[in-house]
Amino acid sequence: MEIKTNSVFLLRIPIFHIYYGFICIRGETVPSCRNILVFILFLPFQIVNATEKEMESSGEDFHICIPIEITYAVELRNMVVSSYRKLGRDVEWHILPVNRCVSMVSEGVLDADIGRSSIVAEKFSNLVVVPVQLFTADINLYARKKVRQSLPEAEALLIDKSLAIGYPAEILYVVNMIDNDKSIGVRNGEQMISLLRKGRVDFILLPQAEQKRLQNEGFPLDDLHLVKEGYIKIPAFHILNSKHKTLAADLAKLFRNHLNSRDLSPR
Known part of the structure; x- marks a missing residue:
């Protein structure tokens, strides 16, 4: 510093x-x-x-990307701001779509991403994971009507070649689980729900954060059947560009102190 x-x-x-x-x-x-x-x-x-x-009192600006879908997670943002302030840095937020967040941090345009699965560090070699899980991102499973038979775990469902599933193309954790040519990756909840209503897919995997956004905007979901809430649970971590890797250990300690008494999962 x-x-x-x-x-x-x-x-x-x-x-x-x-x-x-x-x-x-x-x-x-x-x-x-x-x-x-x-x-x-x-x-x-x-x-x-x-x-x-x-x-x-006057730290160096640290540019952190926060996906549009979880901008409402105020307590999570406050914890990140407080932790960086103790390291002499002031956080400047950049609100962007999920994929743009990770690519801009990977390229070094931005310094960090607020919450991401650790899988991205395997794909992008210049990303560093702060080794403390901040929250769990839930992916909910929806169908057009009530499903009578019991469904397998996600790992089995997403490779069933007899089923078409709409899934978030920007969430690498889910994309890596898909092994099915019938399934369709989309960029937002509106597109996913449209596929389900038109009968082009049998199920959709709707991120809970995206569902929250749609409900806040008055988007109707009443005609859909929630098969299982939290069907996929994704551990979310703070991701840094590798040029800031020396901050990872100190951030991990500060995050642990906060998390001992709080649940920061976006709701």
Whole structure:
């Protein structure tokens, strides 16, 4: 971390302290000579203290991407801001679609992504995972009508070649589970629900964060059947561009302290 010298503090040193300091050094007697010499002796320590205070109050900007779908997760954002502030950084948020977030952090245009599965670090070599799970991102399973038979776990359902499933093409964790030519990846909840209503897919995997966004915007979902809430649960981590890898351990400690008493899952 770059430390900036507090030049304002230096300007505040009274000129008469410096002037009389030279007189004292020359051996001349002036009032409070001893005090002035002590002041000059400890001057470097005072400059260091002033520098530390400045670093705490005005940190370097750190650019973090937050996907559009979880901008409502206020407590999560507050925790991230608080943690970075303790490291001398001020967070500047960039609200973008999910895929743009990870690509811009990977390219180094932005510094970090607020919540992402650790799988992205396997695909992008210049990303670093802060090793503390921040929350769980739920993916809900929907159908057009009530499903009478019991369904297998997601790993089995998503490779069943007799079924067509609409899934979020921007969530790598889900994309890696799909092994079915009939299934269709889409970029948003509206497209996914449209496929289901038109009978082009048998099921859809709707992220709960996306469902929350649609409901807040008044998008109707009443005609759909919720087969299982949290059908897929994705562990979400804070992701850094590798140029900031030295921050990972300190961030992990700060995140753990917050998470001991809070659940930050977006709701």
